[in-house]
Amino acid sequence: MIWNSAICKPLSAVAERLSFRAAAAQLFISQPALSRRIDKVEGVLKVRLLERNSRRVTVTEAGRQFLEHARASIAEMQVALGTISAAAAHRSTVVTVACVPSVANHVLPDALQVFSAQFPDVRLRVLDESGTQVVQSVLRSEADFGVNFIGVQDADLDFKAIYTEPYVLALQRGHPLAGQRTVSWSALRGSRLIAVSARSSNRILLDNALARLEERPVVFCEVNHVTAALALADAGVGVTAVPALAYSALRYPSLVTVPLVEPEVKRTLGLIARKGTVLSAPAQALYELLASAAAKGFAFR
Template sequence: MRINFDVSELAAFVAVAERLNFRAASEALFISPSALSRRIDRLEDALGLRLFERTTRRVALTEDGRHFLAHASDALASLENAISDVSERAVRRTGVVTIACIPSVANHLLPKVLTTFAALHPHTRIRMLDQSAPLVLQAVSDGTADFGINFLGAQDPTIDFSAVVKERYLLAVPAGHRLAGQRAVGWEALVDERFVSLASGSGNRMLLDNAMAQAKARPVAHVEANHVEGAMALVRAGLGVSAVPGLALSGSSPADIVGVPLVRPSVSRTLGLISRKGHQLAAQPAELAKLLIQSLRSSASILTKSKVTDSRPAADLR
């Protein structure tokens, strides 16, 4: 049988069937009772069936009406789902791309990458979650972010981790500090230094604590900062020295802060692209991820040859 009625008539039938009251249904649909009645009449004519028993005092579904209601409700729900799905796909194409990344990447690499991406996709909104490594991992795992850049996640069974670059930790010291001219510094040499530590529970702190546990002697934290950028600011102010990833020094002048390779033991972290296990990135998030990976690799190459390490045997990023 050819369908010769429209969706508005189907919606009118469902509204009346659910309320068994024409006035209440008309108010729900924001049309007049007479307009609603005409829609029901057209639907009944198209079907060749009476769907309601109507008197001045009551409205009731006929047997055919009750049978048709189940199919009509399912049809409307399926149509609404189809419209919602198409709308969501359209939003994903020109909607929002969410990236979660650790602060050192957010501060030193992401602005330039996002500028390039925004020029290519001016109508796409960008949401940046610059958070600690555990929170970046959580944002990707629970779907808040499309993808992330992190050094945690390789051992997480819910995460796909694609390594991009290996980044070495350096001792950040003021330019005039006694250790600034050293080719490398062992942890035991920091015992008498005022040491700026990162907050307990942070991903960086966990890596550094594991390294210091292997050292012959370890420094005592005199000051604690939540993030690497905060630790760098404290070093810059002369409050102490700190172990930071090489990327954190990429924007610093050697006349301001110097990075000295840490040894006995050396410490490094692998930065990678993380996404939900088995999840394929949509076109725009995938494009942004590609741009960011290119920037990370380019930065790694520049830092390896930079003034921070040009006279020293160790590279910041490999």
């Protein structure tokens, strides 16, 4: 038997009023129905909780102990339910999205401006992280969903592809390769190539794509993030291969980009969520906004 308020209330009402008639009236049930409930509890416990005769009702010592523990358990359950309800309300008013930095820098600003106009009372939390960290944030439920280019093979994630972008060469306008329509990877021999760390998901993707080249470009400078690679290229330290979405003419005015070929390397961005996850209404709206905008080249207006 599950000890809940439906069981405790009849006993508590009789104990407080010391009258089956008054307790039944308080509970809006008949006296026989109330007696049956008390009898059922006593039958399960195999102990008398109430002593009653034609003139009076008294609570036994076992009855007092039972009521004390039952009321404490119900109070704890009410606290737990209140905590869960508060957490659910909090989740419905906060949307957390995890994404790689190129998305955080060049997609989310416009996306969140549109979203906030539709949901002005919803607070936002952005986890701009590496591809691997984005996956972990979603798997650990730290984010409602993520925007990433890895995760498609994870059995615990749903990956919805929304946008495919090429890797381009970012270099200063005066560089000898800046005027080319395309640049082959082999043409980068002799150039000062700035690359992201070998632990980066971007670097792993590029290394896998270039594994068959007889001669691969030599890395001159290694950094942890694409933004740092672009900043160094903008300063004239060297050239760098980055996802097209990472480049911004406004942020890096001295740089231009040229498509890289032989081989052409691309990455596919997707919306990732834990399998079976039901997003809150605001989170689902942001999810659909990003998917819709990606189909138009991340145009939000």
